Amino acid sequence: MAKRPVYYDDLNVGDALPTLVKEPTTRQLVKYAGASGDYYEIHYDHHFAVNSGLKDGVIVHGLLTAGWMGQMLTDWLPSPTALKKFGVSYRAMARPGDTISCKGAITNKYDKDGEYLVDCEIYAENQRGEKCAIGHATAALPTRA
Amino acid sequence: MFTVMIYENLRRPSRPSFLTHRYGQSGGHNPQRHCDIRYGRISTVVEFDRNALGVESAPVSYEVEKGAIRKFAEAIGDDDPIYSDEQAAQAAGFKTIVAPPTFLCTFRAQELPDLKIQFGRVRLNGGNEYEYYQPIYAGDTITLTAKYADVSERSGRTGSMVFVITELTFKNQHGEVVAKGRNTGIMRE
Numbered sequence: 559m560a561k562r563p564v565y566y567d568d569l570n571v572g573d574a575l576p577t578l579v580k581e582p583t584t585r586q587l588v589k590y591a592g593a594s595g596d597y598y599e600i601h602y603d604h605h606f607a608v609n610s611g612l613k614d615g616v617i618v619h620g621l622l623t624a625g626w627m628g629q630m631l632t633d634w635l636p637s638p639t640a641l642k643k644f645g646v647s648y649r650a651m652a653r654p655g656d657t658i659s660c661k662g663a664i665t666n667k668y669d670k671d672g673e674y675l676v677d678c679e680i681y682a683e684n685q686r687g688e689k690c691a692i693g694h695a696t697a698a699l700p701t702r703a
Numbered sequence: 704m705f706t707v708m709i710y711e712n713l714r715r716p717s718r719p720s721f722l723t724h725r726y727g728q729s730g731g732h733n734p735q736r737h738c739d740i741r742y743g744r745i746s747t748v749v750e751f752d753r754n755a756l757g758v759e760s761a762p763v764s765y766e767v768e769k770g771a772i773r774k775f776a777e778a779i780g781d782d783d784p785i786y787s788d789e790q791a792a793q794a795a796g797f798k799t800i801v802a803p804p805t806f807l808c809t810f811r812a813q814e815l816p817d818l819k820i821q822f823g824r825v826r827l828n829g830g831n832e833y834e835y836y837q838p839i840y841a842g843d844t845i846t847l848t849a850k851y852a853d854v855s856e857r858s859g860r861t862g863s864m865v866f867v868i869t870e871l872t873f874k875n876q877h878g879e880v881v882a883k884g885r886n887t888g889i890m891r892e
Binding site: 582586588589592594595598600610611612619620621622624625626628629631632633637638639641642643644645646647648670693703 | 777781796801825827831832834835
């Protein structure tokens with residue numbers, strides 16, 4: 559899968575990152591539970607979730623939402639190792655059946671210790687425009703020179 | 704159960720109004736130590752065992768399996784072949800299959816000392832932050848240590864919550880720090 563190259567020189571503060579859209583299902587939560595080793599039942603057992611105070615039932619693992627936000631970044635970046643920092647805080651719960659859009663924009667660009675870096679603010683929002691997660695990322699990019 | 708509320712400098716004016724609570728017993732025989740914690744503009748009192756802060760967990764090592772990376776990427780729904788196909792990873796400039804950024808969460812630390820906080824029924828993940836220094840490759844052995852860095856408390860729209868910050872260090876088989884992590888655990892009523 560050849561990616562379109564991304565150069566530091568071509569990016570500007572305010573540029574939007576390409577959006578990634580996900581439609582989680584309960585099946586995906588079970589797969590993620592297995593793959594991540596997070597077997598907390600609030601992510602796949604409706605009754606357990608309700609009894610734990612989540613009245614609408616199971617919720618998406620925060621780290622799965624973070625995984626999508628990471629994918630949004632690595633789909634855009636020339637390589638996953640371009641990512642230097644990545645942080646996510648969870649807000650509204652994401653649920654199976656939601657449509658989650660991962661988005662971001664560049665907030666700063668600078669060179670430091672020989673690396674050309676961009677800071678991004680990132681978020682994941684549901685179909686009602688509620689932010690399920692907000693975060694930040696810093697990536698090192700190649701230059702055209 | 705209601706205690707003092709002290710306004711700090713208004714660093715976070717957008718926060719909702721806060722209440723402060725004291726957890727556990729307020730009598731003098733409580734073995735847990737009191738500690739002032741500041742969150743945002745409020746100084747509150749949370750009871751926990753401060754001796755547990757900063758104590759590093761025993762190191763634990765994991766071999767990074769190809770299949771584990773592939774299944775993790777599949778579960779996210781990320782079909783980039785660098786996570787499943789050695790040739791594709793090499794064509795992209797890696798020596799072999801690499802791990803996606805949040806793969807770090809699959810490594811579980813050894814048990815940490817008990818903070819002795821009795822609060823709430825719900826345990827939620829409030830946030831995860833990572834810094835990356837080196838790629839993690841299939842076949843690497845990753846050694847993880849963790850420590851509690853902070854405990855704080857606040858009340859908001861959904862009731863009182865206690866925040867527990869855990870810091871993680873990931874090293875590979877060459878002793879290089881490949882990544883650091885910072886997790887925010889939430890305890891909620």
